[in-house]
Amino acid sequence: MFAPTYPRLTGRLRIRPYRADDLDSVMSIFGRADVSRYLNWEPMDREAATALLERRLKQTRIEHEGEGLGLVVAERETDRFVGEVVLRLMSEASRQGEIGWSIHPDAQGRGYATEAAREMLRLGFEELGLHRIVAECDPRNEASIRVMEKLGMRREAHHLEAIYLKGEWVGSMVYAILASEWRAA
Template identity: 50%
Template sequence: MRPDYPLETARLSLRPYRLDDLDALHALQSQPEVTRYLLWDVRDRDGARRSLERKMDETALTKDGHAIVCAVECRETGLVVGEVNLILVSREHRTGEIGYVFNPKWGGRGYATEAAERMLRLGFETFGLRRMIGRLDGRNAASARLLERLGMRREAHFVENERVKGVWTDEVVYAMLAREWKERAAST
């Protein structure tokens, strides 16, 4: 499962990462505000470079656990404002997971919602997935609001499920079924 790149929205191009994205990726990954609720901590330039090298290879879903990771580029400015991903959780059960990380500098413009919605469409309409989830640290209220704006429902709350940076944290799971996606699309 490999999409035809770039994936377009009204204002954004979602595309594979390139070597010249290092500055933008480092600007994203070096901010404590960005990594606060993620499993990894801030990265220096070398760490961002290693991350970029991995991301550049994540362009297709060939087996369970594989991911598509896209740089999110604002078409008006040509700047990378964040990233979105789609992970194939289970081919057998036709389940995927979306994720996103955006530079707060570009917050409040709806870019994350627009890009994440495009990934849902990719999963449901292009790849024929039956179920999509989004997982987050229970403290991340902004991420929960984003998933709710997408029409996903809160499905699970695991109390002190993971250790993140030395602290036991809750994990919250949102989900949407293909039929719910179709119903949502028909009502808009």
């Protein structure tokens, strides 16, 4: 069982569990086509956002392999919702994790994804004891690739036409960072 303490505070951000009153915020980000553009879901209506929020409300601790943390990224001083970060335990035996992020377009370009993801890497390596953390994205998602590079992740693979997404074949870019690389940085 891995149950971190919350909130996780960074210089500008408050990373905290979702609350039932976050539904409008969930709709405001995941209801947008520009946010879902490179992801395998369509913009969410209220029903889909409610289902996501119900899942996220439980994602505050990890009890079994395959489970993850799904947390709100909010501004530290005001608690204004700006996005989310996720960290999933992919393999307990091999101590492998996967990280992901989404930031509301109104709050993009300020380094928030990088700042929040860095805290999740810290959590993954220093508290959960992971050995390797990966992130994957559509090769056209240049902002996300830039975040991975700023985090010190290495490009491990560029799979061609690996996913059939929204009517077309798209590639998959895989980045990773080892615990040893994290410590060295």
